[in-house]
Amino acid sequence: MLVADVMTRQVVAIGPDTPIRDVQALMEQRNIRHFPILEGRAAPGQPDALVGIVSDRDVRLVGADHPKAPAGVRSSDPISRLMVTDVVTAHPGDPIEETAKAMRTRKIGAMPVMDEGSLVGIVTAADLLDALVKMSGVEQASARLEVEVANRPGALAELLGLIADRRVNVVSVMTTRGDAETVSFVLRVSTVDAHGLARHLRRAGVTVAWPPEKQAVP
């Protein structure tokens, strides 16, 4: 999954001269937490340049009685006094795990998405959580299956083949743990009878951690 699949395309951007109090009002009205800041370029036909970013936390601290409140900044000042100018950006083609890692290491909550110098979107930590939900498959009717297979080429393919034998569709596959000997997977499978599927897999020698073993009914 790529940044382009999860980002918000309708970005509300502001100019560096916007008064802080207007940004505060916009945040409340539109329920937005991050604003990229754009400045027009001199040459005609050129896209606006990304010059900074500001978050709700920076804005809320203005005028607050708080140790981290910016000294001497008033709400009538332009947002350029507050903005972070060293902006970490993403590209629409970046894989989302890379973006998530960048957000965690830089301790930021959002990244403007730039394509050939133009702002084309914004991606936030909430977008990545939504993507995680989607990737884990819980949006489609399915049951959880947790298995351990040998850490060797073809082991997962064999497992999926055993599942296909039962005409059960696989909604998602996630790796949860691995070492030199074995790899664990959590799969979402579109069947009510996950116990029946588990029996089929156990008979074929697969280690199934969930669902637990249960007797078939005569």
Add this chain to the structure above:
Amino acid sequence: MTGAPVRFVFDPELAAFQLTPEHPFKPVRYELVRTLLLAAGVLTADEVVAPTPVGDDDLLTIHDADYVEMVRAASDPARRPPDVELQRYGLATSDNPVFPRMHELVRGVVAATVTAVELVATGRALRASSFAGGLHHAMRDKASGFCVYNDLAVAMRRAVDVHGMRVAYVDVDAHHGDGVQWLFYDDPNVLTISLHESGRYLFPGTGFTYETGNGRGRGTAVNMPLEPFTDDDSFVDAYEAVVPAAVERFAPDLIVLQAGADMHHRDPLANLNLSLAGMTHAFTRTVELADRHAGGRLVVTGGGGYDPYRTVPRAWSLAWSALSGRELPSDLPASWRAGWTQRLGVELPATFDDPAPPPVPRRAAIASRNRSVADRLMAQLADIWGVTLQP
């Protein structure tokens, strides 16, 4: 026969088909229940009524036309579409294999539940059952989890649109009642309540506390996910924490109870640890809630239940006993057992008494977790409803 006027909607054809020989969903359950109730003397022959047929137009109040057409085509061997096409609609899978006359037979299940709701909505019966019904996973445009058409949704749609009723739906199947929930997610006239094994582990993977309805239907979806291995006491605790308050506040004209029997510890598809006692609590209390808040009007359907011979007939007999107010004998009639043992080749239980399974080691932790989920759910609902709930 004493008690309220009650009806048992049944057609031999509902019990006569089989999806595939090894499929866990066994329609013979309905015939087992009917014959057990008759033998036990809590049902009379004149209370058994045949369903009034419904047409495809009734299905279209809930389902998309192209989906219904796909089911019709799949049911006719002469024009069966290729599997890849069927599988886009959830058909021709291990859960929903295609079988001859599928369209007519499942439309017959819809007719049975619609008939039960019609009997109650028009006052011809106070309460009615449709044990072949309860196909709660079927979606607008897709078969899912053994369910092709959503009989519950078609019947409830009719209660709302034709009879102007507010309907409270209570689902105690081990699996989340996702189809019904999503079909009425925006509807302020239908309250859906589902208690089920948590979707983190069990199909269909939904039914979390934060699913509370949408738009005008906000606050009319209620979900109580239970930990695997939940036992009778913790289930009763969760039911009491959630269902009475939600039903009372909604003030329905009719309650529909989906009485899936797969919360039982012997069920081979789910992982809960209930006995018949815990399940019976839900049946009798839901009848009481109907008496208190819905003029007594109640329709009970079946649903899941994959221990079809030992558990399901007893569970649904207990549901019928609650619905009709008639007490069952302590032993199952010997004639019934002998006849079915011979026919099925399976030893059947002698009594309705059902000892609880041994407690699991994590029992206390499971109960405490369920309690905290119920508390969080009710706090969240009180917030949406704008009320203060009594603890």
